[in-house]
C-alpha cells in the first residue's frame with residue numbers, strides 16, 4: 001500500500017517549509033521530500049551562519065535560524081519528512097491523484113504536488129573518472145544512510161570539508177579508516193580537524209596527502225584505489241571508498257516531468273502558482289513569471305496563494321472561509337497559542 005497524503009511538497013527549503021504552514025492553516029496535510037539529509041535548502045546548506053536582512057520583521061537572522069524557526073512554525077501541522085531521497089518519477093493516477101516515486105523506491109500518493117525544488121537537487125560532486133558508476137552503492141558511497149554497513153571494513157575517505165572529517169572521526173570507531181586529501185589544509189570546522197589529527201597521532205586512523213588517479217575492481221569484492229601526490233603513487237586495497245567533495249545543484253528529474261519550462265524554471269501563473277499541469281504547483285526559486293524576484297519573501301507569498309488553490313483540489317465540496325490567524329479559535333487550538 002502506498003502512503004497517502006493531501007499534498008506532497010518536493011523540496012524542504014525555506015519555501016517548502018513555509019508551504020507546510022500555509023497548507024496546515026487550511027487543514028491540508030503534507031509529506032515533504034528532500035534530497036538532502038536535513039531541511040533548509042540553500043539556507044541550511046550554503047549559508048547557515050550568514051545573516052539574512054530581508055525577512056520581514058526579522059532585523060537579522062541566519063540561514064540556520066530561519067530554517068529552525070520555519071520547522072518549528074510548521075510542526076503543529078505534523079508534516080512527514082522524507083529526507084535523503086530524490087523525487088524521480090511522478091505519475092498521474094486514474095483517480096486524478098499523483099503517485100510520487102523516490103530514489104529509494106518510496107511511493108507516496110497525493111491530491112496535489114507542490115514543487116519547491118529551488119535550483120534543483122543538491123547532489124554530490126563525483127569522482128571525475130569514467131566507468132566507475134557500477135561501483136556506486138557497492139564499493140563507492142557519496143553519502144551515508146546507515147553507518148553500520150561499514151562496520152569492520154577497510155575504508156578510504158577522500159575530502160577536506162566537514163563531511164569528510166566528521167565521517168573520518170565517526171567511522172574510526174567502527175572501521176579501519178584512511179583519510180586522503182589533496183593538501184594538508186582543511187575546510188572543515190577547526191574542532192573536527194583537531195579531533196582527526198589527534199586520532200592520527202594515536203594511530204587510530206591514517207592521513208595521507210594525495211588525489212585519486214584511478215580505481216580498479218578486484219575479484220575479492222574490494223577495490224584498488226590509486227592515489228598520487230607530488231612524490232609517489234600509493235595503492236589502497238579497500239572495501240569502501242567514501243568521497244566527500246561537496247555538493248552541486250542540478251535540476252535533475254524535474255526536467256522530465258512534462259511541465260512548461262523556461263530555461264530550467266517552471267512557468268506558473270501569478271494567481272495560483274499552478275503549472276501547465278492542473279494540481280501541480282511550483283513555488284520559490286524553481287518558478288518563473290513576469291517580475292519574479294528570487295527572494296525568500298517572494299516564495300512565502302507564493303506559498304500562501306498556492307495553498308488557497310490546493311484547498312479546492314483537496315476539499316472540492318467545502319467552502320474555504322478566509323480567516324485571520326489572530327482571530328480563529330480553532331487555529332489557536334492547533335497552534336497551541338490560545
Ligand SMILES: Cc1cc2nc3c(=O)[nH]c(=O)nc-3n(C[C@H](O)[C@H](O)[C@H](O)COP(=O)(O)OP(=O)(O)OC[C@H]3O[C@@H](n4cnc5c(N)ncnc54)[C@H](O)[C@@H]3O)c2cc1C
Nearest residue numbers: 011013014015035041042087117118120121122284285296
Ligand atoms: C549565498 C546566498 C545568499 C542568499 N541571501 C539571500 C537573502 O539575503 N535574502 C533572500 O531572500 N534570499 C537569499 N538567497 C536566496 C535564497 O536562499 C533562495 O531564494 C531560497 O533558498 C529559495 O528557497 P526554495 O525553498 O525555493 O529553494 P531551495 O532553498 O533551493 O531548496 C530547494 C530544495 O529542494 C530540494 N530538491 C530539488 N529537487 C528535488 C527532487 N527532485 N527531489 C528531492 N528534493 C529536491 C533541494 O535538495 C533543496 O533542498 C541567498 C542565496 C545564496 C546562495
